[in-house]
Amino acid sequence: MTTPWGEPVLTRFPEDPRDRLRAWDASDEYLLRHLADRRPPLSGTVVVVGDRWGALVTALAAHRPTQITDSWLGQEATRANLARNGVEPGAVRLLTTQDAPPGRIDVLLVRVPKSLALLEDQLLRLAPSVHADTVVVGTGMVKEIHTSTLALFERILGPTRTSLAERKARLIFCTPDPAPARPANPWPYRYTLPQDVGPVSGRTVVNHAGVFCADRLDIGTRFFLRHLPAGRGGRVVDLGCGNGVVGTAMALADPNAEVLFVDESFQAVASAQDTYRANDVNGQAEFRVGDGLAGVPAGSVDLVLNNPPFHSHQATTDATAWRMFTGARRTLRPGGELWVVGNRHLGYHVKLRRLFGNSEVVASDPKFVVLRAVRR
Numbered sequence: 001m002t003t004p005w006g007e008p009v010l011t012r013f014p015e016d017p018r019d020r021l022r023a024w025d026a027s028d029e030y031l032l033r034h035l036a037d038r039r040p041p042l043s044g045t046v047v048v049v050g051d052r053w054g055a056l057v058t059a060l061a062a063h064r065p066t067q068i069t070d071s072w073l074g075q076e077a078t079r080a081n082l083a084r085n086g087v088e089p090g091a092v093r094l095l096t097t098q099d100a101p102p103g104r105i106d107v108l109l110v111r112v113p114k115s116l117a118l119l120e121d122q123l124l125r126l127a128p129s130v131h132a133d134t135v136v137v138g139t140g141m142v143k144e145i146h147t148s149t150l151a152l153f154e155r156i157l158g159p160t161r162t163s164l165a166e167r168k169a170r171l172i173f174c175t176p177d178p179a180p181a182r183p184a185n186p187w188p189y190r191y192t193l194p195q196d197v198g199p200v201s202g203r204t205v206v207n208h209a210g211v212f213c214a215d216r217l218d219i220g221t222r223f224f225l226r227h228l229p230a231g232r233g234g235r236v237v238d239l240g241c242g243n244g245v246v247g248t249a250m251a252l253a254d255p256n257a258e259v260l261f262v263d264e265s266f267q268a269v270a271s272a273q274d275t276y277r278a279n280d281v282n283g284q285a286e287f288r289v290g291d292g293l294a295g296v297p298a299g300s301v302d303l304v305l306n307n308p309p310f311h312s313h314q315a316t317t318d319a320t321a322w323r324m325f326t327g328a329r330r331t332l333r334p335g336g337e338l339w340v341v342g343n344r345h346l347g348y349h350v351k352l353r354r355l356f357g358n359s360e361v362v363a364s365d366p367k368f369v370v371l372r373a374v375r376r
Helices: 028-036 056-058 073-084 116-129 146-156 221-227 247-254 266-278 319-331 348-358
Strands: 048-050 066-069 091-097 105-111 130-141 160-162 171-174 189-192 202-205 235-239 256-261 284-289 301-306 330-341 358-364 367-375
Touching: 028 056, 028 105, 028 130, 028 171, 048 116, 056 073, 066 073, 073 091, 105 116, 105 256, 116 130, 116 146, 130 146, 146 160, 146 171, 160 247, 202 266, 221 247, 221 330, 221 367, 235 319, 247 256, 247 266, 247 301, 256 266, 266 367, 319 330, 319 348, 319 367, 348 367
Parallel strands: 048 066, 048 105, 066 091, 105 130, 235 256, 235 301, 256 284, 301 330
Antiparallel strands: 130 171, 160 171, 189 202, 330 367, 358 367
16 A cells, blocks of 8 residues: 555455455545645544554554454454554554543544444544544545435534545545534444244344444344254354344253354444343353454354355455355364355355355245255
């Protein structure tokens, strides 16, 4: 990436030489050019929110910034990119969206997230640390910045305007109002499940901001809940757990099951933990933020349940699903099963047959299919 401070070498995480997606985009470059031209130069406490792969804090490392991210993968990419570019340990402070933000923020840089809810939650959490002289600049691709995006900045922080577009990227400029009438933070959000979704019917779901379909049960998960395997027991993994409703359903159906909830989103794992606790489940559970099943011992799992994502930010890709499937095959015991729900057009049955040597349709409707693969 070319910046006014040099040309750092950046990669995504996990590194894959076949991956042609970059670890930065035009919006990162636009923001960095603006900051380099700004007078007076940056000073004080610099906080960078939503830096996807560490491109911004790597370029700004001399300012000793704080990064706040919801992504474990993004945080690991940041660590790797800082080391790759010779940044001294400790020059960048790494926080998650679940951590308390710095008490005072002099420069707030926001990479606009895909989720408007996550942006709302983060701005509300950061607002008390912002003062009248705080420099607030957001950045994103034109297709990511909407009228609702600008309205959130204005409603929570103060008067907001945008830049002209450059290379399909745009900047957001916000002048903080130190004493606005801010709304209360609505996150996390709680709702009651419908009565037709198996063991979790009528139960409570807790969603932190940014979790997929945070204000309702998505139709794919609803379909999955109606066709989960019964009475399996043993070691069960809710892989890419989101709000944890699938793993909680398994724990309610079989109190002897040991359920591992895992997701790369800090918000998701917090949601899964809160959902599990809200339903007074009497069982054994572990909650882990990480890269899928990495770190789980081989041959230690009886059942993996998975609703894989097919987007990485704005890019459509099956790389995450493939890593999840290969991780499941490695960690399943002989005879262990992977159950997957997905849109019919994604063709997951082809990948499962290639990897497991088998794939069976458990249930289907015009939009979704539930597949079962057995570790031989």
